[in-house]
Amino acid sequence: EAGVAQSPRYKIIEKRQSVAFWCNPISGHATLYWYQQILGQGPKLLIQFQNNGVVDDSQLPKDRFSAERLKGVDSTLKIQPAKLEDSAVYLCASSSFMGVQNIQYFGAGTRLSVL
Template sequence: EAGVAQSPRYKIIEKRQSVAFWCNPISGHATLYWYQQILGQGPKLLIQFQNNGVVDDSQLPKDRFSAERLKGVDSTLKIQPAKLEDSAVYLCASSSLRGGPQPQHFGDGTRLSIL
């Protein structure tokens, strides 16, 4: 099966600019996650969708970050305006809703650098 697709792979912007990331999960996966991974740390969950509804966005900085998952498939994550501290890798993951706990499948991420 095709994996989780993310684009772009790299993005460099200046602070206060806006940026958007795109994710296409594995076909049939109902649950989609966005993580932020700062250099040297583990991923931190930003938002979790189940189909097109938000399950958990408790760690999403809602004053500058937004995410949507239209039609329960692709998703976009936006940052506006960007701050220096937003420099990180943004990872998208998906998982199925079959019975029992399921592993998450990750894309290769978008590496964001803020100048």
């Protein structure tokens, strides 16, 4: 079974530039998550999709971040314009809720450096 795919793996941009990340979840997984992981911290949930609808985006800085999941499969996360404090690893995860168990499977992440 293929895992969660993310691209690019690394991205370096200057502040005020735009950047986009792509995620392809595990086939059949209805729920998709985007997390921001700052160095030395735990992942912080940015947005959660159920199929192509948003379940929770309360921690997404909506003035600069946007995300979509067209057709309920792939997803993109965009930052426009980027700030220095956006430097982090952006993790995508997907899950298929099995009864009461909700194991999330994570991609390798995109490491963003904003200069």
